[in-house]
Amino acid sequence: MKNAKTPAPVSFRRAIADFRRDRNGAALVEFAIIAPLLLATLAGISDGASFLLRNNAMHSGLSSSAQYIMSGGSDLSTARQIGLSSWAGRSEQGTVTTSKDCFCAAAPATCSTLCGDQSVPLAYVKIAATDTYDGWFGDTTLHAEQDVRIR
Numbered sequence: 001m002k003n004a005k006t007p008a009p010v011s012f013r014r015a016i017a018d019f020r021r022d023r024n025g026a027a028l029v030e031f032a033i034i035a036p037l038l039l040a041t042l043a044g045i046s047d048g049a050s051f052l053l054r055n056n057a058m059h060s061g062l063s064s065s066a067q068y069i070m071s072g073g074s075d076l077s078t079a080r081q082i083g084l085s086s087w088a089g090r091s092e093q094g095t096v097t098t099s100k101d102c103f104c105a106a107a108p109a110t111c112s113t114l115c116g117d118q119s120v121p122l123a124y125v126k127i128a129a130t131d132t133y134d135g136w137f138g139d140t141t142l143h144a145e146q147d148v149r150i151r
Contacts, residue, residue: 047136054089055142058129061087061096062146065127069148076100076125083127094131100150101126123151 065083073079076098083096101108102123104115115121128145 043136051133051135051140054131054133055144057088057090058094058131058142059144061090062127062129062144065096065098066146066148069125069127069150074150079125079127083129087129091131091134094129096127096129098128099126100124120151122149124149 061083064086065079068079068082080096080098083098084090084094087094087096100111100123102111102121103109104119104121105117109115109121111121111123113121125148126145127148129143131142133140133142
């Protein structure tokens with residue numbers, strides 16, 4: 001058997017000084033510190049982009065319903081169906097509602113009767129959409145409304 005050399009004793013100060021000068025693995029340690037921040041940033045960007053795409057798709061569906069109403073369509077259930085069918089990426093919880101509201105001088109009124117000053121009440125169709133977005137950082141409710149004046 002060979003006689004193994006025993007290392008010479010090293011002072012504590014010298015060991016610390018050698019450790020500080022040694023740069024082997026410094027990049028790995030720096031990356032280990034920065035990597036979680038980079039991954040969190042990437043996840044946030046991805047989640048935000050997905051949220052915006054879903055929100056824009058919902059607004060596109062509302063715009064299709066509003067276009068139907070502005071083109072002379074009067075059936076509210078058809079407007080609702082157009083909104084649902086043109087809403088790409090809608091979840092199962094996504095809903096579109098439509099309602100017709102009339103006003104006489106900013107006060108709610110019935111659509112079939114004249115206002116007190118014998119004018120025709122202003123009529124609006126309200127189209128609203130709601131959905132739930134399940135993101136990486138929590139759930140968010142998406143909601144949008146569009147009012148279309150028809151009279």
